[in-house]
Structures are given as C-alpha cells and as structure tokens.
Amino acid sequence: xxxxxFTMPIHPPHRPQFETLREDFEMTILAEKLxxxxxxxxxxxxxxxxxxxxxxxxxxxxxxxxxxxTLGTGTVNIPNNHPVRxxxxxxxxxxxxxxxxLFGISPGGLMSDAEVFGNLERDRTAMFLExxxxxxKIWSGDAPYNLKGDFWNISTEKTMIPEIxxxxxxxxxxxxxxxxxxxxxxxxxxxxxxxxARGWEPISANFLQPIWVASHWPNYVEGCEExxxxxxxxxxxxxxxxxxxxxxxVAEAYATGQDGPYYFYxxxxxxxLMRGGRANLFKTHKEQADDSLNLETIVxxxxxxxxxxxxxxxxxxxxxxxxxxxxxxxxxxxxxxxxLAKRSMRLMAEEVMPRINAAIQ
Numbered sequence: 563x564x565x566x567x568f569t570m571p572i573h574p575p576h577r578p579q580f581e582t583l584r585e586d587f588e589m590t591i592l593a594e595k596l597x598x599x600x601x602x603x604x605x606x607x608x609x610x611x612x613x614x615x616x617x618x619x620x621x622x623x624x625x626x627x628x629x630x631x632t633l634g635t636g637t638v639n640i641p642n643n644h645p646v647r648x649x650x651x652x653x654x655x656x657x658x659x660x661x662x663x664l665f666g667i668s669p670g671g672l673m674s675d676a677e678v679f680g681n682l683e684r685d686r687t688a689m690f691l692e693x694x695x696x697x698x699k700i701w702s703g704d705a706p707y708n709l710k711g712d713f714w715n716i717s718t719e720k721t722m723i724p725e726i727x728x729x730x731x732x733x734x735x736x737x738x739x740x741x742x743x744x745x746x747x748x749x750x751x752x753x754x755x756x757x758x759a760r761g762w763e764p765i766s767a768n769f770l771q772p773i774w775v776a777s778h779w780p781n782y783v784e785g786c787e788e789x790x791x792x793x794x795x796x797x798x799x800x801x802x803x804x805x806x807x808x809x810x811x812v813a814e815a816y817a818t819g820q821d822g823p824y825y826f827y828x829x830x831x832x833x834x835l836m837r838g839g840r841a842n843l844f845k846t847h848k849e850q851a852d853d854s855l856n857l858e859t860i861v862x863x864x865x866x867x868x869x870x871x872x873x874x875x876x877x878x879x880x881x882x883x884x885x886x887x888x889x890x891x892x893x894x895x896x897x898x899x900x901x902l903a904k905r906s907m908r909l910m911a912e913e914v915m916p917r918i919n920a921a922i923q
Contacts (some may be wrong), residue, residue: 565915566600568801571829575610585897594631604635608674618655624874630856632662639670640693641686642679649700656734665740668860687714695751701739701866705730749774758785772883779885796888803893805867806909817867828861870913
C-alpha cells in the first residue's frame with residue numbers, strides 16, 4: 563500500500579490566508595521528504611476556511627520546490643469554469659510538471675460556489691459531463707475547433723492563423739491526457755461506475771463511514787467490466803483522517819477535543835452537509851434518523867488516532883471493512899500544533915506504513 567495525502571484544506575477562518583497557504587506548502591514539502599508518493603489539493607472560491615481558490619495555481623507554486631511527489635487537483639470543479647480555460651491551463655501545468663500531475667475533476671460540492679457562478683439551479687452534473695467531454699475533445703482533436711454543447715460552444719474558425727500558431731490550444735505533456743481521478747462522496751456512488759467505465763480512477767472521501775467506503779468497490783468493478791478492463795485495488799485511493807502521536811492521551815485530546823483541528827474540520831463539514839441534506843454520509847445505517855447524529859460521535863467514528871501501534875491496529879481493522887486498496891491518502895488538517903502535526907506525518911510514514919505493509923503482505 564502506498565501513502566499519499568489529500569487536503570481540502572479546512573483552516574479556521576480567523577487565520578490569515580498567507581499563513582495557511584504557506585502551511586499547506588510546507589506540508590507538501592515535508593510529505594515529499596517522508597516519501598509520500600502523491601498529494602491532492604481542493605479548491606473553493608467562496609469559503610474562508612477552504613481557502614485554496616485554484617488547485618492548479620497552488621500546484622504550479624510547488625513544482626519547482628519538489629522533485630518526486632506527484633501532485634493532483636482535488637478537484638477542478640468543472641461547472642464553475644470554462645472548458646477551454648481548464649484544457650489550456652491543465653495542459654500547461656502538465657508540461658511544467660513533466661507528467662508529475664494527476665487531473666482530479668468533479669461537479670463541485672460547495673453550494674456557495676455554485677451560487678456565485680450562477681449554477682445553483684442548473685444541472686451541474688450535466689455541465690460536468692459536457693465540460694469534461696469538451697476538454698477531452700480539445701486535447702484529442704485539432705484546430706480550428708467547432709464544438710457545440712448545451713452549455714458551451716467552442717470555435718477558433720474565424721480567427722485561426724495556423725502558420726503562426728494562433729487559434730491552437732496546447733495538448734498536455736501526458737498523452738492522450740493526464741490520468742483522471744474522481745472523488746466519491748456518496749454511499750453506493752454511481753459516479754464511480756461511470757468513471758471506471760471511462761478509464762478514470764476513484765478517491766473515496768475521508769468523511770464517509772467505512773461501510774459506505776466499502777460500497778464503492780463493487781461499483782468500480784462493474785464500471786471496469788463495462789470497459790473490459792481489469793479492476794485492480796492498486797488503482798483505488800482511499801482518504802482517511804489520521805493522527806499519530808507518541809502518547810495516546812495526547813493523540814486523543816488533539817484528535818477529538820472540541821478545541822482541536824480535527825473537531826473543527828468535522829464541525830465545518832457537518833454544518834455544510836446537514837444543511838445541504840446530505841447527513842447520510844455520517845450515518846452508520848440507512849434508517850438512522852438525522853436527529854440521532856451528533857458531532858462528538860462522528861469525530862470518534864471517523865478519526866483514526868493514537869500511538870503507532872494503535873493506529874496500525876485501527877487501519878488494519880478499517881481495511882478489513884472496506885477491502886484492499888492501493889493508496890491511503892492521509893487527510894490534511896490545520897496545523898494547530900505544528901510540531902504535533904509534523905510528528906504525526908513522520909510517524910505515519912516511517913513507522914505506521916511499514917508495519918501496515920508487513921501485516922498485509
């Protein structure tokens with residue numbers, strides 16, 4: 563099993579943006595030094611807590627400071643952008659990365675972003691599908707373009723000057739395109755099946771109950787069967803909130819305390835998802851009533867924490883429930899205590915993962 567990370571991120575809104583951006587930058591540099599193979603960054607426009615507004619810009623910032631770690635968008639929210647801009651900018655970043663890049667895509671889940679872009683009442687799933695189809699047609703085709711859809715039309719026929727390159731959108735470094743990954747945030751996600759049928763790979767979200775994460779694999783298999791390709795656990799990424807410390811009492815206080823960064827993270831998500839009618843993500847069974855949910859229990863259920871031995875045991879138990887997968891994505895959280903947060907990453911990479919891999923082999 564490989565180790566990567568996924569950060570949305572979610573920082574307390576009172577912290578200065580320059581400070582939290584630098585923190586996420588430092589987290590990536592440390593992750594590379596510790597041997598994390600990849601890292602994904604979320605993007606949101608209208609959220610003070612989730613304050614990376616462009617995952618592509620953030621990745622571009624990191625490329626010259628890293629050498630080995632693969633960096634991915636987690637995710638580009640396609641309905642909130644024009645497909646031409648996405649196609650051109652992703653191609654450019656892929657060249658900057660020389661292929662050390664993964665293209666994560668989604669319809670976008672933040673409702674205030676949908677509202678600010680005028681998409682709140684629109685069919686964002688249809689926009690997402692049309693947008694990615696147009697992007698792939700741009701990369702696979704040649705100028706002048708004449709692409710028509712329900713939401714966007716794309717052409718350079720009137721203004722193209724081929725001998726000097728005008729009117730031509732660049733293709734990515736990785737051909738035919740960078741690997742495409744999608745996030746799965748719903749139980750029994752049908753999106754995973756459709757993505758697998760198109761050759762894309764899934765990331766299961768860290769804020770899902772383990773039984774719902776387990777529900778993703780059968781749908782992935784079905785999608786791969788439709789595409790007549792092998793469904794291999796190596797291509798499945800699963801994110802998880804984890805905190806490792808040298809002392810179990812410190813781990814418990816930091817990971818579950820109401821003044822801690824993990825509790826803040828789930829408070830933010832819980833508030834958004836409950837108001838959006840998506841409380842089912844936190845339930846342990848379909849019939850569970852919304853009013854039976856409480857934040858303390860959710861944090862207790864969804865954060866793996868403790869000493870190295872305790873975290874190893876909990877991760878192996880988690881894997882028994884969800885099944886085999888290829889990459890564990892350590893969820894990025896605010897560094898309320900910088901030394902504890904960095905120590906957790908180090909223990910995770912240097913002690914937890916070797917013991918996990920020894921056990922599963």
